[in-house]
Amino acid sequence: MNNAANIAVDIAIILVLIAGIARFRTPAGARFGNAMAALALLFAVAVALYRNPILSSNAALAAFALAASSLAAWRVSAKINMTRIPSLVAFQNGAGGLAALLVAIVEMSSAGPAPGAVASAAAAVSVSLGAATFSGSMIASLKLAGKIRQTPTVVPGHNIALLGLAAACAAAAALMFAPGDPTSALVSLAFLSLAFGALFSIRIGGADMPVLISFLNSATGMAAAFCGIVIQNRLLIACGAVVASSGFILTMVMCRAMNRSLMNIIAGGKAFARAHASSSATVSSPEITAAPPAPTPVAASQPEQPVADPLSRAADSLRAAKKLIVIPGYGMAIAQAQSETVALAAMLEQAGTEVKYAVHPVAGRMPGHMHVLLAEADVDYDKLFEMDDINAEFAETDVALIVGACDVVNPAAKEKEGTPISGMPVLNAGDARSVIVCNFDDKPGYSGVPNPLYVRPNAILLFGDAKTTLASLIAKLQ
Amino acid sequence: MSDLLVMLVVFAASSAIGYALISKVPQRLHTPLMSMTNAISASTIIAALLLFSSKMDSPHKVLAAAAVALAAFNVVGGFTVTGRMLKMFKKQ
Structure with missing residues (x-):
């Protein structure tokens, strides 16, 4: 297939996806939109596999992983009680983050020729965001399921620990550009980002959860988009970017509804505890x-x-x-x-x-x-x-x-x-x-x-x- | 370099379109919207499946299969649960 035809097919799929999201104005329209988006994604997968067929030696394993997990997902989400939806949504988000992390690691560590600088940088972002959204979403899911304390948990030196981890992540990402196998740098980056995500998430709680959930949603979209840059797949980049921006808007809507800045909420527990202490001191009742x-x-x-x-x-x-x-x-x-x-x-x-x-x-x-x-x-x-x-x-x-x-x-x-x-x-x-x-x-x-x-x-x-x-x-x- | 440019354009255009679309979604559809975009973000399943298009050693195969399974869980579960939620919205 020539390039122009490929681009036309990709654009058509993205248009169906966008049209699906655009139906989210009324519940009835949204039902149709959800089906359209699912169909667009199905086509995107089909087109990708048509262009790069799976090796026959790999087909059985890929089909098994796909079928078993789809069946499990369908059974869980068709049966789950609606009161557990927030926790399930966070859990699914975490699964998506982990998938982005694994894809980037496998892609970079098994690539034959040395990956280019763009691919390396994108892989670093994808691994980092994927890992952080995975651990962050799992913490959020456990909080929403009531398995761990819902209120913010602040550890001593929380800010310093977060800054230290961020610096260590940057250092690990820089190591990827050194000549040789980037695998060990990627794996260290993954573990550091996992710790960062957990520490980030644990400090946000209670009524601030809607902000955390939509923020994590946005981050997984970003991880998917960078994953798309690593494998140079336009459809994946487009899907990821749409999700990233939509999650970000929801985050800002939630912040505005509370009249607080995103930073104030991310800084969560600590800033909050301080305000909390002063308010209970002044408002005696x-x-x-x-x-x-x-x-x-x-x-x-x-x-x-x-x-x-x-x-x-x-x-x-x-x-x-x-x-x-x-x-x-x-x-x-x-x-x-x-x-x-x-x-x-x-x-x-x-x-x-x-x-x-x-x-x-x-x-x-x-x-x-x-x-x-x-x-x-x-x-x-x-x-x-x-x-x-x-x-x-x-x-x-x-x-x-x-x-x-x-x-x-x-x-x-x-x-x-x-x-x-x-x-x-x-x-x-x-x-x-x-x-x-x-x-x-x-x-x-x-x-x-x-x-x-x-x-x-x-x-x-x-x-x-x-x-x-x-x-x-x-x-x-x- | 032109590849990078195309990717940047796709990224920017999609972000802008996402922004324009989502700003108009009413509050009552925020949960289904989030749940659906959550499913779309599992489009990483494309990348996960494409890993199987080239030769891999066994440890890599296991990781790739895990990636496929996780992304499939997110995408199938996400669309299913969104559909279920939307079906509950009724007008008498």
Whole structure:
């Protein structure tokens, strides 16, 4: 085949891929887009193998690896519970990173003639990014699966260790250009980068996970693109670059939603712990740390009213509500309370209440986490609203129902200076006539900033496991 | 040198197109989008399979097979789970 025809085929495949991504505007379109992208990738593989057929002596092994792993992947992802998606996505990302690492090492160490400078440099980047995204993604996956501590882990001299590893990586990469076999330099680079990725990832945690996940996603794309430069494959470069830039945009969207810089989040634990310490020193709130099951502050401050238990008061205000906005947070995912949340909302809707869902961009542990959980619980996606589209409506809303969310509704972000969440855009839940809080306890969210909503007279606090709380609310309303 | 130039152009153009496309994706599709681009990033499977187009010694074969398996896990799993997620989005 001549070169012009090759280029035309490559461009056609890339166009199908791009058209697939472009369908991600509506869920129905995205379903089609996902299939288009999968087809584009299948064609890319077929074309590559047509141009450079696999040696017949190698065919059995390659086919076996491909078939066995595809079957395993299909079985795992067709069966896995949706609540484990964040962890699975991170795991898959790590597998992709490791693949890029292995390809670059095999390619460079088995290449007959001396590889050129471009290939060597690209291989160094590919190995380094592949290794770092592998270890980083595995740490993220374990965090998201709850197998290791979710909060940032900071080791003594964390920054110095990271800088030292980065310098060592650069030195190992430089050694690759020395005459002779680059294998040992590549392998040392791989191990140093593995350590770097782990150390990088372990310091980011909690509510910053969406940023880490999309950042790692971007890095794997970059590793794939450089892998493409090593083997001089245009399609691979294009696929990798699209993923790298898309992951980077998502990362920036998440940062903007928290009003923090990427560096601030990457520096994670340490910068955060410092801010955390100063905020808990300045924001003292003895009322908030009082025992949760005690009568709520509104009952205490208005002794002339009969003291009803919070559950009955919540049921009463829900029964009377004409408009309800539900605010889900990561707590809903932990309690697996999405079905109860939706059941309660649907029940009120049947009774004539207008129900909407308000989703903060960084609610949960990955971009769009809440949307997936609510979709699983059969919510009509037209009822899910983004923060900027719904924030003005809280003032005319009877009840804001918070399920496992804290920082994303914390008015301190707007009202207080110098806290870790100051300046972060939040949902105006406090503007609703009453606020029902179905959180596990009265402890502050990940930011460590106490939530002044809890002591407002219009707050009804239902602490405890959200799944149980919502079930009792449903029983009360029936 | 012209090869390098072509590769740079492909890289830059793809990044720009990716940027333009992703900025318009609504928040509710962020997880499926990430999961799908995650699958696309496993296009390294092309490179992994092409390793088998030339002669290798046994240790290299094992590493190459591992690369194929890992990339296949990412690509097949990624597209499957994305499809599953998107199927859940319903409009009543």
